[in-house]
Amino acid sequence: MSRRRGASNVRGPNSALTEFLRVEGITENFRRRRERETEQQIADLTQDSSDDVNESSTTADNTEVEASTSGSRSTIRDIEEDEDVQQIRLAARRKRRAAGEQISDDEDDGNNVGDSDDEDYVVGNEYKIEGEEDTCIECHQPFKLSVYSRYDKLRKGYLCEDCNELIKAEERKKRKNQMSAKRRRKRVAQALLDKSFVKIPSLQDVCIKVITSNIDQVETLGDIGTSNLNEISKILSKNRSLDNSTMALFLNPNMTKIEFWDCSNVDSDSFNKIASFCPNLTSLTLFMCGQFHNDNLVYFSDKLNLNELNLNGPFLISDVMWQEFFENGGKNLENFEIRNTHRFGNDSLISLLENCGSSLKSLKLSRLDGIDSAAMYELIPHYLTQNCLETLEISYPKSEELVTNELIINVLSMCEGSLSSLNLDGCSDLTDSFTQEMVKFNLDKLTSLSLKNLDQIKDFDFTNFKNNGLISLNLYKCVELSEASVYSILKHSCSTLVELCLNSVPVSKNFWWQIFTPNNDELKKRYLKSDSDDESENDDEDDDESPKAFYDELSFPNLTSLDLGFVRSVDDQVLNLISKKCPKLKVLEVFGDNRCTFGAKVREDLIIIGRQGDLN
Amino acid sequence: MSSEDFVTLVSADNHRFIISKEVASISSVLKNTQGFEESKTGKINLDMDGDILECVVEYLYYHYKYREQAETGNIPEFNIPTHLALELLVKADYLDI
Numbered sequence: 072m073s074r075r076r077g078a079s080n081v082r083g084p085n086s087a088l089t090e091f092l093r094v095e096g097i098t099e100n101f102r103r104r105r106e107r108e109t110e111q112q113i114a115d116l117t118q119d120s121s122d123d124v125n126e127s128s129t130t131a132d133n134t135e136v137e138a139s140t141s142g143s144r145s146t147i148r149d150i151e152e153d154e155d156v157q158q159i160r161l162a163a164r165r166k167r168r169a170a171g172e173q174i175s176d177d178e179d180d181g182n183n184v185g186d187s188d189d190e191d192y193v194v195g196n197e198y199k200i201e202g203e204e205d206t207c208i209e210c211h212q213p214f215k216l217s218v219y220s221r222y223d224k225l226r227k228g229y230l231c232e233d234c235n236e237l238i239k240a241e242e243r244k245k246r247k248n249q250m251s252a253k254r255r256r257k258r259v260a261q262a263l264l265d266k267s268f269v270k271i272p273s274l275q276d277v278c279i280k281v282i283t284s285n286i287d288q289v290e291t292l293g294d295i296g297t298s299n300l301n302e303i304s305k306i307l308s309k310n311r312s313l314d315n316s317t318m319a320l321f322l323n324p325n326m327t328k329i330e331f332w333d334c335s336n337v338d339s340d341s342f343n344k345i346a347s348f349c350p351n352l353t354s355l356t357l358f359m360c361g362q363f364h365n366d367n368l369v370y371f372s373d374k375l376n377l378n379e380l381n382l383n384g385p386f387l388i389s390d391v392m393w394q395e396f397f398e399n400g401g402k403n404l405e406n407f408e409i410r411n412t413h414r415f416g417n418d419s420l421i422s423l424l425e426n427c428g429s430s431l432k433s434l435k436l437s438r439l440d441g442i443d444s445a446a447m448y449e450l451i452p453h454y455l456t457q458n459c460l461e462t463l464e465i466s467y468p469k470s471e472e473l474v475t476n477e478l479i480i481n482v483l484s485m486c487e488g489s490l491s492s493l494n495l496d497g498c499s500d501l502t503d504s505f506t507q508e509m510v511k512f513n514l515d516k517l518t519s520l521s522l523k524n525l526d527q528i529k530d531f532d533f534t535n536f537k538n539n540g541l542i543s544l545n546l547y548k549c550v551e552l553s554e555a556s557v558y559s560i561l562k563h564s565c566s567t568l569v570e571l572c573l574n575s576v577p578v579s580k581n582f583w584w585q586i587f588t589p590n591n592d593e594l595k596k597r598y599l600k601s602d603s604d605d606e607s608e609n610d611d612e613d614d615d616e617s618p619k620a621f622y623d624e625l626s627f628p629n630l631t632s633l634d635l636g637f638v639r640s641v642d643d644q645v646l647n648l649i650s651k652k653c654p655k656l657k658v659l660e661v662f663g664d665n666r667c668t669f670g671a672k673v674r675e676d677l678i679i680i681g682r683q684g685d686l687n
Numbered sequence: 688m689s690s691e692d693f694v695t696l697v698s699a700d701n702h703r704f705i706i707s708k709e710v711a712s713i714s715s716v717l718k719n720t721q722g723f724e725e726s727k728t729g730k731i732n733l734d735m736d737g738d739i740l741e742c743v744v745e746y747l748y749y750h751y752k753y754r755e756q757a758e759t760g761n762i763p764e765f766n767i768p769t770h771l772a773l774e775l776l777v778k779a780d781y782l783d784i
Contacts, residue, residue, distance in 0.1 A: 274746045274784045277765050285769050299777060306780045506748055518692035676719075 098334035142271075155222055168218045207231035279312045286316045301330055308332035308358075315341040324347035324595045329381075330356040334363070334457065343368040346374040354406075361385075372400020381408035381435075386571035388412070393419035397426040408435035408464075409539065416441035421450065428454025435464035435494070445473045452481040460486035461516075464494035466523075474498040476505040485513050491516045495522035505532050508538040518567075521545040526630035531556040540567030545632070548575045554582050558622050565625040572634040574660075580640040585622040587648035627653045634660040636681060650674050694721075696744065702737030704744045710751045714782040735778050738784045742767055742775055746784065 077563055085093075162500065192432045203216045208228030214220075221230045221238065230238065272280075300321055307313040314336035321329055332338065334357050342363055345352070352375050357363060363385045369392070371377070377400070388396075393415055397404075404427045409415055419444055434451075442448065448465065463482060468474050495501060517540055522528070522545065529551045541564040546552060557578055561568075588595050603683045630653045641664040649659065650673035661667045662681030669684050680682055694711050696704045705718060712718035720731055733740060736737075753762040767775055 271750050272761065274743070274765075274767075274779035274782075275776060277746070277767055278772050278779055281767055281769055281772040281777065285772070299773070302774060302777055302780075306776055309780075400703065 124140035126487040128301040141189060144262075161221070164321040165219075205229050207234055209234040229476045253605075263515075275306065277305065277309055279317070282320065283312070284315055297325065300326075301328070304330055304634050305332060311336070313337065316523050318344070323642065324349060324351060327351050328354040328619075329365050330499045331360075332356070334358065335361040338362050339367055341362040343370050349519055350374065355376060356381040357385070358383035361387070363387060365389060368392055368396050375400065377401070378401060378403050378674065379404070379406040379433075380404060382412075383408075383410040384412060385409070386412040388413055388414060390414055390416045390419050394422040395515060397422040402426055403430075404429050406433035406462075407431065408433070409439065410435070412438040413440040415439050415445055417447045420447050424450055424454035427489050429456045431455065431460055434460060434461035437496075439464045440469045442470050442473070445475060445478070447684055449475075449478050449481070451478070452485045455485045456480070457485055458488040462492040463490060464492075465498065466494055466496035466497075471498065471500040476501055476508070477506055480508045483509060483514070487512050487514060489516060490514055493517060493523040494519075495525070496521055496547075499524055499526055501525050502527045506531040511538045515539050517541065519543040519549075522549060523547040525549050525607055527549055527551055527555070530562060536563055538563070540564045542629075543570040544568060545570075545572040546574075546576055547572050549575065550575055552576050554578050555620060558586070560583065561625055562623065565627050567629060568627060569629050571630060573638055575633050578583060578638060578640060580642065580645065582620075582622060583640065583645040583648060585620075586625045587645075587652045589624050625652075627656070630657050631654055632658045635664065636660050636662035637664070639664060639666070643668055643671040646673055652676055693729070696740060697730055697732045698740040699734055699739040700737050702740060704740060706744055706747065710747050713747050713750050714784045716782045721773060735774075737773055738768075739778055741779065742771060744781075744784070745783065750784070 129151070132574070141471050201216050201218045201220075204213055205216050205220075205226075207230055207344050208226045210228050210233070212231060213286075216229060216232035217232075219235075221226070221235045223230055242341075255438075279662055304313065304321055304481075307317055310332065311333055313331055314334050315338060315550055318337055318341055319329070322344055329345060329349065329352060332344075337360070342357075342360075343366075345355070346367075355371075355375070355377055356379075360382055361384050363382070364387050368388055372395075380401070397419075399421075401407075407423065407427065420436075420439075428451075436442070448468070451465075454680050460482075463486065465479075474495070479501065483490070503524075507530070510531075510533060516538075518541055520541055526548065528549050531555060532555075534570070544560070544564065545558075546560075548569050554577070557573065558577060563675065585595065585598075590596075633649070633653065633656055641661055643666065646659070646661070646667055649656065650671075656677055658678050658680065660680045664681070665683055667679070669682065671679070673679060692708050693705050694708050694717075696706060696711070696717075698704075708721070712721075717731060736745070746767075749765050756762050
């Protein structure tokens, strides 16, 4: 108090209450005296409006807090608890002191500024004047107070310079850590927003960079051979780095086959280079070729004599241009694949069939919204040569009724003896009458069958199917397919199957158990017995009619890839069985099968994808 | 570190590179070989020439050394000899690095 009175008369702005109190002579000492008599009232009266709740409460139960803090000696860490508030106040006070400002407002810091003449204070470390001797609250060593001494509010005492330095260092360190953490978070967030990932470049990236920068001197990149070139084109496409410059790597006159799986960065001019640099080209695959232009196709039909053309996404080629192409340069096409363009219309299809239909060995039509008449699809079988077509794909037509049972049956009758691959994904209008007819055909060369999303198919009995066994079978989301059909298909092809997808096909756990358990297993025999009690003497192979079906044990010696996503019956036990019974299985997908856990005991070389636990 | 922690990469022309398993497992392909016979012999035979494998090993150690610092973005560039770029790309794709 005396310190302040002794100082200059400069005063800051005062509240009306402060001014009133000053005029009335109600000073700090006066307040303390009154407080002893009527503690609560005075405390309320002297509250300055600027005091925060925290402080007012400490003032109110002054004695209690002090008693408790003096009882328990806390460490440096305790100070940090109330750090925010404390720091703000400390900083403010330091600033004020440094500026040598006269603290005029008595009430303003009435509670950190303790009062020397008050017997309420048990500890001797209350408000002091600089220069006075004091005992450090931390190390309990005597020291001389200075204006820079830190007041520990929690423990009601001052800290000596050494302890203060320690705390300061700790605070600095903490702030620094916070800053660097913040900076790191910011950088990661920034990268996220830029959609770029901060990571070490992969060796492939490094290689591609070197290749790109040296593309003009192809010979410096080392000799690699034509077969590897296609490999490199695949890798470049996979890394999305196939562009105008990297493409130059593949342009040499010896090339007869080019496969570019991602042409999205190749522009129209560069497409022309393919035709001019590789005159011997017979097979061309361009996927994602959104920049493939009418002029390119004209140039191609002039320069090249293609017998295989696979295009994905050539939506700049107009209907008229397709017709011109088939009439001129495209006459020798034997393999034609086109996907994802709405401009390949009815007339284009007719032109294709008229000009190349009789020699077609492979025809793939997928997602062609330009073909909007069932009559057009029905033309296909009329132009085909008997037993010539080997690969057929008609998938995802504009609407499902465009591809009918009759159409597919007619096509099959034309290529019965030659068809090796059939893909009818998304032709969801196909029903059981198609499957019943299909198995009557002699499709002995058929090895690959894909029937995704055929949600009307219930029965698909392979028992009498004249076929040497499928290698690849996709029944993705054939959700109505009966368990007996699945069994007949697997029984028919189990020894040849390499890839199998039964995603979302409803089969029971009993089914899995039975096909993976030997017929002479005791448990299975007993199960069979209990079954034949219902249906007298019926322990033959397929007992499809009874609710309790009996399935033979099947083995899958060649199966390498299996998708059982959303086949909910698959659990750890089924995984164990699969792991044992499919010795060559490498990849097993179990997305959505939430009973598959890491508890399953599977071979170490079997990769299981899609278990819920993988997320953690 | 015991010999358990190391694995030997053998190139087609019989160059041997003994590297730590932790470093080798940056490549998922090399990592996955550890449950098989390779884990018993501690040897992985790779169908690539010595100079290619040398680059691969260098890269693996480069990746291992700087993976902590990747976030800050200030890591030195990894250089490869230009004449090996194409072949290295094929092998890097195989090793998934």
